[in-house]
Amino acid sequence: MTSAHILGFPRIGAQRELKFAQEAYWRGEVSEATLRDTGSDLRARHWALQKQAGLDYVSVGDFAWYDQVLNTLALLGALPARFGFHAAELTLADYYVAARGNPQHFAMEMTKWFDTNYHYLVPEWTADLNFDGGVNWLFDELAEAQALGHQAKVTLVGPLSLLYLGKVKNGLSHSLDLLPKIIPAYQKLLARLQQAGVEWLQIDEPILALDLDAEWLNAFPLAYTALSAQTPKLLLATYFESVKDRAELLHSLPVAGVHLDLVRAPQQLPALLENWPQGRVLSAGVIDGRNIWRADLSSLLKQLQPAHAQLGEQLWIASSCSLLHVPVDLAYETALDEESKNWLAFATQKLTEIVALKQALNGNATAVVTQFDAAESAILSRRNSSRIHNMMVKKRLAAVTAKDAERHHVFAERIGKQQQRFQLPLFPTTSIGSFPQTKTIRQARAAYKQGRLAHLEYLEAMRAEIRLVVAQQERLDIDVLVHGEPERNDMVEYFGEQLWGYGFTLNGWVQSYGSRCVKPPFIYGDVYRPEAMTTSWSEYAQSLTSKPMKGMLTGPVTMLQWSFVRDDQPREATALQIALALRDEVTDLEKAGIGMIQIDEPAFREGLPLKRKDWAAYLDWAVRAFKLCSAGVKDDTQIHTHMCYSEFNDILPWIAAMDADVITIETSRSDMELLEGFGEFAYPNDIGPGVYDIHSPRVPRVAEMQRLLQKARSVLPDARLWVNPDCGLKTRDWPETIAALENMVQAAKLLRATVTADEEHQDCC
Structure with missing residues (x-):
C-alpha cells in the first residue's frame, strides 16, 4: 500500500506558542523547564495531527529551539569553538548565545535557506572541529514520540548539505576537508537511531538541486557508501528544484528511497522513473509546502497514477518540502470570507490532502470522494471569481x-x-x-x-x-x-x-x-x-x-x-x-x-x-x-x-x-x-x-x-x-x-x- 508522510511540520504553534515562550525565557520571565514544556506540548500536538490525519509516519527532528541547522551542529558537537562551549554539556542558554550573541560573543552569521524567507545559522568550519557529539535532544524527542505510540520518521540535515552551507574560517582550504571527520560522526548518530528502533531516516540533501561542481558531486557516493551500513533505511530528500540532471547519481547511491519536489519541478518525474532501482521508495512531493492554495487533487491523482502503476507500494505521497514555510491551521481563520477561505490550505489541511491522494491510489476512492469534489469546486470557484481580474x-x-x-x-x-x-x-x-x-x-x-x-x-x-x-x-x-x-x-x-x-x-x-x-x-x-x-x-x-x-x-x-x-x-x-x-x-x-x-x-x-x-x-x-x-x-x-x-x-x-x-x-x-x-x-x-x-x-x-x-x-x-x-x-x-x-x-x-x-x-x- 502507498504510504503518506511529510518532510516536516511548522514548529511555532498555531498561536505562536513557541515564540512567546522563547521571548519570555530570554527576558527571564519563565524558566527553562517552562520553555521545554511548551516545546514538548507542541511536538505532541503536531504528532497527533499527523497521526489523526492518517499519515503513516510522524516527523521527528523537525522541531528546533531556533533553527534546524543550529540543532544539527549542537547534535554533532560542532558549534564554533570561539564560544568555548563544552559540546556534551551544551545548555539551552548556550545554544541561544550562539544564535543571538551576548556582550562577550558575536552571534553566528545568519542567511536565507535557499530561496525562502527562512533564515538559518551559518556553520563556521575550522580545522579544530572534531564532531565528537553533543546534545541528546533529538533522542529525547524520539523517545517522546515512541512513548506516545507513534511510528517516527526522523529528519536530519545531511552531511554534505551541512558542509556546503557553512563558511570556511581558520585552518581549512575547503569545507570538504572536514568530510573525514563528519562522516564518522553521522555514522554514530545513525547507528544510535537504529538501536532506538527507527525504521526510516529522512536525510535532507537540498544542495543536490544546485549547480554543483565535480568535487561536491563525487563526495556523494563516498559519503553515502560509508553511511549505508548499520543504519535505518535512508530516504534521501531533495527539494526546491529539479534534480533531473542528477538522475544517474541518485540511482547509484545506496539509499532506500529518494524524495523529489514535484511541485517546483513536476517535469523531472519521467526522467527519474527511468531505470528506477528495484525496490527503492520514491517519495513524491506533490502537495505544495511553500504556498497556501488548495491542491487540485484530481489533476495530481492523474499525474501520480503512472508512477503508482510502476512502483506500487514503493510510491509514497508527501509534501514537496517541509511545511515549515506555511501557516499551521486554517481553522483559526475566523474572519476570512468563505469564498477566499475555501481556496486555501494550511499545513494541517495539507496533511488531509496528502492522505486523500494516498487513499485514492490505494483503491479507497469512495472514502475521499467528498474531498476530491470539494477540491474541484474550490479550484473552479477561484478560476471563475470576478475578484481575480482587473x-x-x-x-x-x-x-x-x-x-x-x-x-x-x-x-x-x-x-x-x-x-x-x-x-x-x-x-x-x-x-x-x-x-x-x-x-x-x-x-x-x-x-x-x-x-x-x-x-x-x-x-x-x-x-x-x-x-x-x-x-x-x-x-x-x-x-x-x-x-x-x-x-x-x-x-x-x-x-x-x-x-x-x-x-x-x-x-x-x-x-x-x-x-x-x-x-x-x-x-x-x-x-x-x-x-x-x-x-x-x-x-x-x-x-x-x-x-x-x-x-x-x-x-x-x-x-x-x-x-x-x-x-x-x-x-x-x-x-x-x-x-x-x-x-x-x-x-x-x-x-x-x-x-x-x-x-x-x-x-x-x-x-x-x-x-x-x-x-x-x-x-x-x-x-x-x-x-x-x-x-x-x-x-x-x-x-x-x-x-x-x-x-x-x-x-x-x-x-x-x-x-x-x-x-x-x-x-x-x-x-x-x-x-x-x-x-x-x-x-x-x-x-x-x-x-x-x-x-x-x-x-x-x-x-x-x-x-x-x-x-x-x-x-x-x-x-x-x-x-x-x-x-x-x-x-x-x-x-x-x-x-x-x-x-x-x-x-x-x-x-x-x-x-x-x-x-x-x-x-x-
Whole structure:
C-alpha cells in the first residue's frame, strides 16, 4: 500500500506558542523547564495531527529551539569553538548565545535557506572541529514520540548539505576537508537511531538541486557508501528544484528511497522513473509546502497514477518540502470570507490532502470522494471569481515602455544635484526605517482595528510615537531621519492591506528566524493602489524637522517574495503590477516634498532561481520591476534601497543595474566580508554597510564600529560611504537602540574627524 508522510511540520504553534515562550525565557520571565514544556506540548500536538490525519509516519527532528541547522551542529558537537562551549554539556542558554550573541560573543552569521524567507545559522568550519557529539535532544524527542505510540520518521540535515552551507574560517582550504571527520560522526548518530528502533531516516540533501561542481558531486557516493551500513533505511530528500540532471547519481547511491519536489519541478518525474532501482521508495512531493492554495487533487491523482502503476507500494505521497514555510491551521481563520477561505490550505489541511491522494491510489476512492469534489469546486470557484481580474490594471501594464523604467540622468549627474539639495556631511548617518515596536504601539493598533480606539485617537497615538522617534534622532544627531513606522504591523502586510488583489489572515504566521514570525498576505488577483498609503505619515514626520526625512516603502520583489503568490499567471506579471502601484506612491511622496525615498528589497537575492541557467530571466524582470517603481522622480530626489541576509556578490551587476542612489546592506555578522565584492566590482553608487547587528541584543562598542568602518573604507571611496545599522530596529528595545545608535553616531563623527585631520595634514605638509 502507498504510504503518506511529510518532510516536516511548522514548529511555532498555531498561536505562536513557541515564540512567546522563547521571548519570555530570554527576558527571564519563565524558566527553562517552562520553555521545554511548551516545546514538548507542541511536538505532541503536531504528532497527533499527523497521526489523526492518517499519515503513516510522524516527523521527528523537525522541531528546533531556533533553527534546524543550529540543532544539527549542537547534535554533532560542532558549534564554533570561539564560544568555548563544552559540546556534551551544551545548555539551552548556550545554544541561544550562539544564535543571538551576548556582550562577550558575536552571534553566528545568519542567511536565507535557499530561496525562502527562512533564515538559518551559518556553520563556521575550522580545522579544530572534531564532531565528537553533543546534545541528546533529538533522542529525547524520539523517545517522546515512541512513548506516545507513534511510528517516527526522523529528519536530519545531511552531511554534505551541512558542509556546503557553512563558511570556511581558520585552518581549512575547503569545507570538504572536514568530510573525514563528519562522516564518522553521522555514522554514530545513525547507528544510535537504529538501536532506538527507527525504521526510516529522512536525510535532507537540498544542495543536490544546485549547480554543483565535480568535487561536491563525487563526495556523494563516498559519503553515502560509508553511511549505508548499520543504519535505518535512508530516504534521501531533495527539494526546491529539479534534480533531473542528477538522475544517474541518485540511482547509484545506496539509499532506500529518494524524495523529489514535484511541485517546483513536476517535469523531472519521467526522467527519474527511468531505470528506477528495484525496490527503492520514491517519495513524491506533490502537495505544495511553500504556498497556501488548495491542491487540485484530481489533476495530481492523474499525474501520480503512472508512477503508482510502476512502483506500487514503493510510491509514497508527501509534501514537496517541509511545511515549515506555511501557516499551521486554517481553522483559526475566523474572519476570512468563505469564498477566499475555501481556496486555501494550511499545513494541517495539507496533511488531509496528502492522505486523500494516498487513499485514492490505494483503491479507497469512495472514502475521499467528498474531498476530491470539494477540491474541484474550490479550484473552479477561484478560476471563475470576478475578484481575480482587473482590466484597468492589465491595460496599464500592457502600455508600459522601456523608458518608464529609466531615471532622467545617470547617477554621476544626479548625485551632484542631491548633494547640493541635502548638504550632508561625509559618512552620513541614518537608520533603515523602523524603530522599536513597543507594547503600547501594538496595543493601540489592535484597539484601532477592533474598533475600540477612534480614528482621531489612533492618529494622535501614532503621531506621538513619530514625534518621539524624530526627537530621539535629532538628539542623537543622526543626519537622515526616519519616522519609525509605528503604524506598520509588517513591511509587507501593511502595504498589502491597502492594495486591491491582496488577502489577509488573522493567524497565518510563519517562522522567519528564531522567534521572529511573519504573517504573509496572499495575492489572489490583479494588484492596484486605490489611494496613497504612506504620504500623510511621511509628510507629518518631515514637518517636525529640518533634516531630510526618508519616505519608506517595501519594493515590488519583496512584496512578491514575502507573500503567498497567485499561481495562475507568471510571477513577473504580478511583480510588475505591484511596481506600478508603488510607482504611484513614490511620485506622491515626491509631490509631498519628501526628497529621499527608500524602497526596500531585502528579498531581491532570495528570489534568485537555484539554477544559474534561470538567473537571467528572473533578474531581468526583478530589476525592471524595481526601476519601474522608482524611476518616475526628479534627479534631486534620492532613491534608497535596503538588502539584507543574502549573498550578493554573484549578482552585483544586476544590483548596480537597479540604479538606486544609495543601497544599505547587512554586513556586520560577516565582519564586512559581504562588502568586499562591492569593492572589487567597483560598485558605482553610494553604499551603507551595516555596522552593527540588530538581531542581537548586544550593544556594540564604538571601537567595534570604527573597525568595521575602516574595513569599509579599504574597499569603498569615502564619498560613497554611509553609516547605518544592519536592518530595521522594530524588534529591539529602546535602551539598547539608543545606546547602539549613540555609539554609531560617535563612530561616524570620529571617522570624519580623522579624515579631516589627515586632509589638513596633507595640505600643510
